[in-house]
Structure formats: C-alpha cells, structure tokens
Amino acid sequence: MHDQDAAQKKNILKTKVAIIGGGQSGLTLASILGRNNVPTICVDRDPPALHISENFDLRTTAISYGSAQVLKAAGVWDTLLAEACAIKDIDILDSDSPVLLKFLIDDVQKDAFGWIINNRDMRIALQQKITTHDQTAQIAPDQATDFTAHDEYIEITLASGTIIHADILVGADGRTSFVRKHANIPTRKWPYNQRAIICTVAHEHPHNHVAIEHFKAEGPFAVLPMSDDADGTHRSSLVWTEDYDGSVYAKENSLMALSDDAFNAELNKRFPDTYGAVHMVNERRAFPLGLEHAVDYIAPRLCLIADAAHGIHPIAGQGLNLGMRDIAALAEILVDAHDNGQDLGTQDLLETYQRKRRFDNMAMAAVTDALVKVFGVSFPPFRAARQLGLKAVDRINPVKKFFMKQAMGTSGLLPHMIKEDEK
Numbered sequence: 001m002h003d004q005d006a007a008q009k010k011n012i013l014k015t016k017v018a019i020i021g022g023g024q025s026g027l028t029l030a031s032i033l034g035r036n037n038v039p040t041i042c043v044d045r046d047p048p049a050l051h052i053s054e055n056f057d058l059r060t061t062a063i064s065y066g067s068a069q070v071l072k073a074a075g076v077w078d079t080l081l082a083e084a085c086a087i088k089d090i091d092i093l094d095s096d097s098p099v100l101l102k103f104l105i106d107d108v109q110k111d112a113f114g115w116i117i118n119n120r121d122m123r124i125a126l127q128q129k130i131t132t133h134d135q136t137a138q139i140a141p142d143q144a145t146d147f148t149a150h151d152e153y154i155e156i157t158l159a160s161g162t163i164i165h166a167d168i169l170v171g172a173d174g175r176t177s178f179v180r181k182h183a184n185i186p187t188r189k190w191p192y193n194q195r196a197i198i199c200t201v202a203h204e205h206p207h208n209h210v211a212i213e214h215f216k217a218e219g220p221f222a223v224l225p226m227s228d229d230a231d232g233t234h235r236s237s238l239v240w241t242e243d244y245d246g247s248v249y250a251k252e253n254s255l256m257a258l259s260d261d262a263f264n265a266e267l268n269k270r271f272p273d274t275y276g277a278v279h280m281v282n283e284r285r286a287f288p289l290g291l292e293h294a295v296d297y298i299a300p301r302l303c304l305i306a307d308a309a310h311g312i313h314p315i316a317g318q319g320l321n322l323g324m325r326d327i328a329a330l331a332e333i334l335v336d337a338h339d340n341g342q343d344l345g346t347q348d349l350l351e352t353y354q355r356k357r358r359f360d361n362m363a364m365a366a367v368t369d370a371l372v373k374v375f376g377v378s379f380p381p382f383r384a385a386r387q388l389g390l391k392a393v394d395r396i397n398p399v400k401k402f403f404m405k406q407a408m409g410t411s412g413l414l415p416h417m418i419k420e421d422e423k
C-alpha cells in the first residue's frame with residue numbers, strides 16, 4: 001500500500017470502493033457493500049436533499065422480481081413494498097385492435113409480475129439506508145473531475161479538492177457518464193427521434209393492478225398501476241412516447257405544447273373506458289430517447305454500471321432492471337474478494353464482471369431496439385402480420401411463458417446477501 005503519512009498530509013480519503021454517481025444504481029450498490037462491511041464512498045454532484053425533493057424525479061420504475069431481490073440485499077425492499085403497487089396482469093394492444101396478448105398472474109406461481117415504485121420513494125429509502133452503515137460514506141454535493149489508475153490504487157480528484165484513493169472506481173454516473181468519457185471508453189449510440197412524456201394520472205375507477213402497453217403509430221402508450229394516494233385517489237403512471245426530432249414543427253406539435261385541458265382530453269380518448277374519467281395530477285416531463293452502449297465496461301481499476309454502461313428505450317421498462325443485474329454481479333465479486341482479503345480492483349475481477357454482464361445487457365438492448373422498430377411501423381400489411389404474431393404468442397403457451405419469465409427478470413440474485421427475515 002502507498003505511504004499512510006503522505007496520504008494524511010494531502011487529506012486523502014482512503015477506501016476500497018469509490019462510486020461516482022449517487023442515483024438509484026450508485027446508492028443501491030453503496031448500500032449492499034455497506035451491509036457487507038466493504039468500505040465505500042459514494043459521490044454525487046447534487047445535494048442529497050435535492051434528489052428526494054417532491055419535484056426532482058416524478059417518474060416511477062417497474063421493478064422486476066429479480067430487482068426486488070437486489071433491493072432486498074440493499075435492505076430497502078420492505079420499506080419500498082409498503083408503497084409499491086403489484087403488477088398482476090399485463091395487457092398488450094396494437095393500434096386499434098382489442099387486447100391481443102394478455103399475461104395473467106394466475107399463469108405463473110408468483111404474487112406479481114413486478115411492482116411499480118415511485119423513484120422518489122426509492123431515493124429516500126436508499127439515502128436513509130446508507131447512513132446506517134458504518135463503512136459507507138456519502139460525499140455530496142461534489143463531483144469527480146479527474147482520476148488516474150496506479151498499480152495499487154486509483155486516485156480520484158473531486159471538484160472540492162478532496163482526493164480519494166480506492167481499490168476500484170465504479171462509474172454509476174448515468175447516461176452522460178464523466179467516468180466513461182474520462183476513461184476514453186467509446187459508446188455505440190443512436191437516437192430514436194422520440195421522447196417519453198411522463199406524468200401521474202388520477203382515475204375514477206381502480207386499475208385492478210393491470211399494466212397496459214398500447215403500441216400506437218406515434219409510439220407506445222404505457223399505463224402502469226400505482227398504489228392509491230393517501231386520500232384514496234386511484235392513480236396510474238403514464239409513459240407516452242411521441243416522435244420528436246427537436247424541429248420547430250415537432251415542438252409545436254408536441255404533447256408538451258398542449259394546455260392541461262387539451263392534454264387531459266387526449267388522455268380521456270386513450271385510456272380504456274374501465275378507468276372512468278382521468279386527469280393528470282402533477283406536471284408533464286419529457287425525456288429524450290436513444291440507445292447508448294459502452295464498448296467496454298472496464299478500464300484499469302474501474303468499471304461502469306447501469307446507465308453509465310447502457311441506456312436503452314423504456315419501451316419494456318428494463319433500464320434500471322438491467323442496472324440492478326450489474327449491481328448484483330459486481331457486489332457478488334467485490335464482497336467475495338473483500339472477505340478473502342484481496343485487492344478489489346484487479347484486472348481479473350474486472351474482466352469477470354464484464355464477462356458476466358455484457359451479453360445480457362447487449363441482448364436486452366437489441367430486444368428493446370427491435371421492439372421500437374417493429375412497433376414503429378404503421379404500414380397496414382406489416383401491422384396485420386405483427387398483430388397475428390401477438391395473437392400467436394397469446395395462444396402458444398411455452399412462448400407466452402418465456403415472455404412472462406423475461407418480464408419478471410432473473411430471480412435468485414444475491415440469495416446469500418438477503419437476511420433471513422427479509423426473504
């Protein structure tokens with residue numbers, strides 16, 4: 001190890017794992033490592049209070065069965081489950097057709113396909129949890145401005161002048177990752193010329209735990225069941241995709257340009273009648289959509305996780321779920337190495353991580369990309385063939401079961417890191 005006295009003189013913080021990015025993925029990894037006594041520092045450029053303020057992130061996340069396991073290992077699942085809404089059935093519609101494909105929870109022996117969770121609830125639970133771990137520190141607001149890998153450690157410089165020495169640097173700093181760019185890791189990327197408009201919608205009648213994915217010519221219209229609010233209002237979360245290339249025409253014709261009344265009128269035209277009258281309860285937000293995948297997830301003494309490594313279209317609600325699988329793979333490697341007294345940043349460990357995660361992430365990126373393209377075609381013969389395909393999936397049980405398993409994600413992640421009373 002390098003000289004302890006010199007480190008103290010330069011006010012160097014020493015740790016095993018330095019995570020840059022304290023969003024949903026960075027905090028989840030920090031919490032799992034903290035629970036397993038791996039010294040960890042998590043840095044975010046924003047003040048933590050901003051991330052849990054009411055208007056910071058109005059989105060919800062569809063959490064798969066597999067991700068629930070990872071959140072159990074992070075020690076926050078019980079808290080999240082209290083506010084979560086279970087997805088029990090999934091209806092797939094195409095254009096003006098009735099429901100073509102229906103996934104019913106009774107067909108699988110589980111309580112739910114997944115759960116809809118408020119991003120804010122997840123941020124609150126994770127932020128609270130990491131303060132309970134002696135071995136975990138959060139530095140925020142501050143940001144990484146430089147790093148250099150050495151034989152025995154990686155040195156990270158923060159904007160405040162603080163220097164961190166760690167065995168390994170984990171880039172969890174999202175789609176525009178500074179860590180990825182500074183390590184000169186290229187990406188393959190393309191825009192979809194679409195953006196997702198999100199908001200929460202209140203409705204007259206209960207949703208009965210049904211999630212709807214309605215593929216429309218202009219892009220998918222997804223309705224995700226939320227738990228009722230404190231005064232019993234029935235709610236769902238909307239992810240409505242529109243074509244958007246940034247032109248003046250696109251801006252003028254965007255869903256974001258509609259008045260609240262006009263937007264509500266459009267919602268009422270599109271929601272199934274079973275919901276009764278619907279209206280938006282908070283503001284609309286727009287997220288540009290594209291695919292971006294890092295060519296490598298590793299460089300000397302560093303690795304990338306979640307959106308820093310791969311950003312995909314939300315059409316199948318799988319972005320963070322993939323990130324959770326990265327976290328499970330990496331946590332397993334790091335906790336094992338730490339328990340065995342090993343250096344956590346060796347090339348061997350980094351390569352094991354990359355090997356475990358690249359194929360799964362690339363496959364999901366390809367599937368979501370294909371879905372965007374296949375369902376983006378409104379040419380009538382193609383649409384008819386697509387609808388026949390969906391009907392066929394509905395009738396062929398093994399194929400249907402395969403899709404149901406995919407929607408639920410990999411189970412059995414991190415079993416030994418989940419405490420007995422949380423199983």
Ligand SMILES: Cc1cc2nc3c(=O)[nH]c(=O)nc-3n(C[C@H](O)[C@H](O)[C@H](O)COP(=O)(O)OP(=O)(O)OC[C@H]3O[C@@H](n4cnc5c(N)ncnc54)[C@H](O)[C@@H]3O)c2cc1C
Pocket residue numbers: 020021022023024025026043044045046059060061062063142143144145172173174175177178179196198239287305306307308314317318319320321322323
């Ligand atoms: C409309 C929409 C709907 C979605 N729905 C779903 C869904 O249903 N299910 C699902 O699984 N996924 C979904 N996703 C994807 C999911 O939201 C993302 O995968 C997830 O938010 C990524 O989290 P992250 O922590 O990796 O990155 P981010 O949330 O981008 O966090 C990165 C963090 O890094 C910090 N940071 C950046 N640079 C620095 C720096 N230099 N130094 C320090 N800190 C830094 C930022 O402040 C930020 O807190 C959806 C995405 C969209 C756009």
